[in-house]
Amino acid sequence: MTVLGITSIEHAYLGRSVLKDIDLAVSAGEILALVGPSGCGKSTLAHVAAGLLEPKSGQVERRYKRHAMIFQDPALLPWATAAQNIGFGLRFARVSRRDRAKRVAQAAQQVALEPGDLPKYPVELSGGMRQRVAIARALAVQPDFIYFDEPFTALDVALRRRMQDLVIATCANAGLSGLFITHDLHEAARISHRVAVLDTHGVGILGHRQLPGTPGERSEAEERDWVAAALARDPLFRHIHDVDERQIA
Numbered sequence: 001m002t003v004l005g006i007t008s009i010e011h012a013y014l015g016r017s018v019l020k021d022i023d024l025a026v027s028a029g030e031i032l033a034l035v036g037p038s039g040c041g042k043s044t045l046a047h048v049a050a051g052l053l054e055p056k057s058g059q060v061e062r063r064y065k066r067h068a069m070i071f072q073d074p075a076l077l078p079w080a081t082a083a084q085n086i087g088f089g090l091r092f093a094r095v096s097r098r099d100r101a102k103r104v105a106q107a108a109q110q111v112a113l114e115p116g117d118l119p120k121y122p123v124e125l126s127g128g129m130r131q132r133v134a135i136a137r138a139l140a141v142q143p144d145f146i147y148f149d150e151p152f153t154a155l156d157v158a159l160r161r162r163m164q165d166l167v168i169a170t171c172a173n174a175g176l177s178g179l180f181i182t183h184d185l186h187e188a189a190r191i192s193h194r195v196a197v198l199d200t201h202g203v204g205i206l207g208h209r210q211l212p213g214t215p216g217e218r219s220e221a222e223e224r225d226w227v228a229a230a231l232a233r234d235p236l237f238r239h240i241h242d243v244d245e246r247q248i249a
């Protein structure tokens with residue numbers, strides 16, 4: 001069953017075409033990674049899919065109940081504590097004070113934030129903790145679909161892996177679906193069921209490849225071999241550069 005269906009999407013900024021002829025579908029329980037070189041329109045596509053941007057033409061069909069978004073920048077309210085940031089969306093959803101406290105505590109636990117961190121303000125938290133608060137804020141609304149837009153790019157290697165594992169486990173346990181934007185094929189191979197490639201100039205999805213097995217159950221060697229083969233032999237990934245963070249570190 002398709003939970004996100006994108007058909008013939010076209011978008012332009014100030015008359016300059018950014019996306020054209022985009023068709024994409026995400027199935028229930030599937031994490032679809034969208035890769036493509038910098039500036040090809042990945043974020044724009046995620047914004048259109050999530051309804052933050054109105055496309056010039058085309059249709060977006062959302063069959064999920066509730067979505068959440070996790071961006072590279074945690075974008076926390078500086079004047080609110082970690083707990084208040086996590087519960088922010090719940091106030092608008094008119095969740096009672098008591099349920100809010102329960103859901104904040106539960107989401108904080110899911111991302112391994114200590115109870116002692118919850119009264120702290122963003123300025124008192126490390127970069128990784130801030131990103132964990134942002135993930136907890138997304139989980140607190142109990143979404144069945146999550147948009148990820150390069151959420152871990154700014155984190156160091158070890159933390160990035162922990163956050164990836166957290167996302168894999170959370171999505172698998174709750175049967176969530178998602179669209180995961182990344183320019184890193186290694187990250188895509190780790191986190192997703194299927195990888196789609198956006199054209200360098202945003203003109204169509206060039207194709208997609210199903211990954212073997214399930215995220216979280218592949219070994220590091222399997223992921224590495226899949227990426228190496230894709231980059232060496234699969235013309236679909238011709239324009240994708242090898243940005244394995246382990247090589248940079």
Ligand SMILES: Nc1ncnc2c1ncn2[C@@H]1O[C@H](COP(=O)(O)OP(=O)(O)OP(=O)(O)O)[C@@H](O)[C@H]1O
Pocket residue numbers: 013014018036037038039040041042043044045183
């Ligand atoms: N608000 C905006 N106004 C005008 N142009 C924009 C705007 N946002 C993005 N663009 C342009 O649209 C193109 C696609 O940008 P987008 O951020 O979607 O690409 P991306 O693939 O996500 O890039 P990256 O991987 O570097 O984040 C780029 O040329 C960018 O400069």
